Amino acid sequence: MGRQEILEKLSVNKPKAEAKLPVIPSFEDKTVDLVDSFHKALLNNNATIVRAKYEDSLSQIIDSQYPLLKRSISTVPEFEGSAAINLDMKPNGYDDIELVVAIGEVAVAENGAIWVSDHLMPVRILPFITQYLVLVVDALNIVPKMHQAYKKIDPEKIGFGVFISGPSKTGDIEQALVIGAHGSLGLMVIIRE
Amino acid sequence: MKSHAAISKTFLKDEPRVDWHNKAVYNFREKRDLTVKSIPEWEELRELASSIKENVLANLDDYLIQFEEKAIANGVNVHWASNAKEHNEIVYSILKRHKVEHLVKSKSMLTEECRLNEYLEAKEIEVIDTDLGERIIQLRNEPPSHLIAPAIHLKREEVGVLFEDKLKTEKGNSDPTYLTGEARKHLREKFLNAQAGLTGVNFAIADTGGVVVVTNEGNADLGCNIPPIQIHSVGIEKIIPRWEDLGVFTRMLAASATGQRISIYTSHYIKPKDDDEMHIVLVDNGRSEHLGREDFRSSLKCIRCAACMNTCPVYRRSGGYSYHSTIVGPIGAILEPGKDLKAKSDLPFASSLCGSCSDVCPVKIDIDKQLYKWRQIAVREGHVSYLKTKGMAMAGNILSDSKLYNKWAGIAKYLLRKLPRWMIYNPLNAWGTSRELTVPPEQTFTEWYKSQNHDSKNELENGQAGNS
Numbered sequence: 291m292g293r294q295e296i297l298e299k300l301s302v303n304k305p306k307a308e309a310k311l312p313v314i315p316s317f318e319d320k321t322v323d324l325v326d327s328f329h330k331a332l333l334n335n336n337a338t339i340v341r342a343k344y345e346d347s348l349s350q351i352i353d354s355q356y357p358l359l360k361r362s363i364s365t366v367p368e369f370e371g372s373a374a375i376n377l378d379m380k381p382n383g384y385d386d387i388e389l390v391v392a393i394g395e396v397a398v399a400e401n402g403a404i405w406v407s408d409h410l411m412p413v414r415i416l417p418f419i420t421q422y423l424v425l426v427v428d429a430l431n432i433v434p435k436m437h438q439a440y441k442k443i444d445p446e447k448i449g450f451g452v453f454i455s456g457p458s459k460t461g462d463i464e465q466a467l468v469i470g471a472h473g474s475l476g477l478m479v480i481i482r483e
Numbered sequence: 484m485k486s487h488a489a490i491s492k493t494f495l496k497d498e499p500r501v502d503w504h505n506k507a508v509y510n511f512r513e514k515r516d517l518t519v520k521s522i523p524e525w526e527e528l529r530e531l532a533s534s535i536k537e538n539v540l541a542n543l544d545d546y547l548i549q550f551e552e553k554a555i556a557n558g559v560n561v562h563w564a565s566n567a568k569e570h571n572e573i574v575y576s577i578l579k580r581h582k583v584e585h586l587v588k589s590k591s592m593l594t595e596e597c598r599l600n601e602y603l604e605a606k607e608i609e610v611i612d613t614d615l616g617e618r619i620i621q622l623r624n625e626p627p628s629h630l631i632a633p634a635i636h637l638k639r640e641e642v643g644v645l646f647e648d649k650l651k652t653e654k655g656n657s658d659p660t661y662l663t664g665e666a667r668k669h670l671r672e673k674f675l676n677a678q679a680g681l682t683g684v685n686f687a688i689a690d691t692g693g694v695v696v697v698t699n700e701g702n703a704d705l706g707c708n709i710p711p712i713q714i715h716s717v718g719i720e721k722i723i724p725r726w727e728d729l730g731v732f733t734r735m736l737a738a739s740a741t742g743q744r745i746s747i748y749t750s751h752y753i754k755p756k757d758d759d760e761m762h763i764v765l766v767d768n769g770r771s772e773h774l775g776r777e778d779f780r781s782s783l784k785c786i787r788c789a790a791c792m793n794t795c796p797v798y799r800r801s802g803g804y805s806y807h808s809t810i811v812g813p814i815g816a817i818l819e820p821g822k823d824l825k826a827k828s829d830l831p832f833a834s835s836l837c838g839s840c841s842d843v844c845p846v847k848i849d850i851d852k853q854l855y856k857w858r859q860i861a862v863r864e865g866h867v868s869y870l871k872t873k874g875m876a877m878a879g880n881i882l883s884d885s886k887l888y889n890k891w892a893g894i895a896k897y898l899l900r901k902l903p904r905w906m907i908y909n910p911l912n913a914w915g916t917s918r919e920l921t922v923p924p925e926q927t928f929t930e931w932y933k934s935q936n937h938d939s940k941n942e943l944e945n946g947q948a949g950n951s
Binding site for chain 2: 292293295296297299300301302303304305306307308309310311312314315317331334335381382385398400401402403408414415418419435436437439440441445446448449450451452453454455456457458459460461462463464465466468470471472473474
């Protein structure tokens, strides 16, 4: 339909002066403690944070935070969920899942954003449909800002990826902050260092 | 169609509500300021964002071709729509092919612009807006009054009453947490039963062929990842060249909008899930024409953060509906006249030209300059009232001639002091309708200056007319 027409109009109407693409600096500040900064940013986004040692038991941490949640799915090897991922199930079949535990592949110190993608999370709906979400982040994967995060991620290798920076929220009624809109009602981030 | 001034007049009748609205909207601006001041490279980021967008405008056709090629390689169906009608028909044809009766939609100003909901509803497809604010106004049968907070004009009690009626919530309960919880249940049901999901798009990346959708609620992701068909409607100006450009824009969008460092969900949809279908509809609807308007094309750099309306003294005190347009506030006032100058020629005048909008704009659009330029076009093309045109021309003559100015300053001073009240405050004097005019001093500045024994003639006439 409109393709040719649109492209022709754009070619005629676009500005003719050259406008170069800028080089984007890294904006790194070496004096910032990445883990501390990440921790603070997440607090600001209403997430729960646990700083753990590599050898600490994930199950213990998660069970003590969410003792009542029964139906869980995990993509983290050290935590066994109550249910397994079933690739034949339709996404709405996961509606009764109370807890999803997943790996945060890259994390951003400046704003608390954590990258979750279908590289390690085969069912896209899980981090959104679950009532509560736990993301496990290796402190070594925390980068200063979004610029470094995008550099670390290869878009050719994924079909879907999302930065999650807290539990879902809304302020659509008189700007009153309400945690728990459509996505998860709570987010716990376990930082392993 | 009523003008901005006429609609504002109704809005302004309820003074406490105007004050409340003003503060509610300015709250966004204050939160923005706090965050922006904590980012040392903010001005550098603005410069980068602006130059990336300038580059996009200069190469938009090439980037669209690149985007299409990559998206097709990713297994995505790409569609092109010249206008709103074509967009709606394309969306409908996808839905019809799959016998979709229930569509969930996340926030998209583009589908507002195309009036997609009305179109699909006429074809008996249920369209559910899933952003909480959007759902509220959809249930009230209203358009959005703000770009990112569509129900900012409503009080919690009004939402409570609405939900009582539509969602059968408890009588008299208008607690936002309770109401949001009820909306979550109501909409979760809709997500689970949806046969297709549609979203707007914040960024479409040319070198990957993917789209980025940003929300705090997670509604776009439930809408895309449950049903087997996902559709993304994209205005063609939403293209950015490179994956790495997202580093700049994701740091600026939420900061400018709500003062968040980043939104809760920044989702990158690149390939369809499993064997499902992913469609991207690229929509022109006047954008390519706007690109040809040299003075105004930079408004296509807009990332819809709403910072310009949050800071605007006119928007805050007149409300989104006074703009009688899809895109409201200062950015709407420079985009909408390009679509229909006759119907929207009042909008460039809905501004004090203070320039605050341009100062907060993350992509450096010279909004106030464009407002001024649209005013000139509106006058030249005869869309401004006779009284205003003549009045302005007269004022122009007087203000540019110091002798004439001094003479009239003297007359005005005399009249304002001597005339009876009813002769000053009457319908012919718009300046007196909602404010008390200042009582002029006994002497004009020039008279005072002369009385101080200066050689006023030469000094003053070489300078500007000055303040009397």
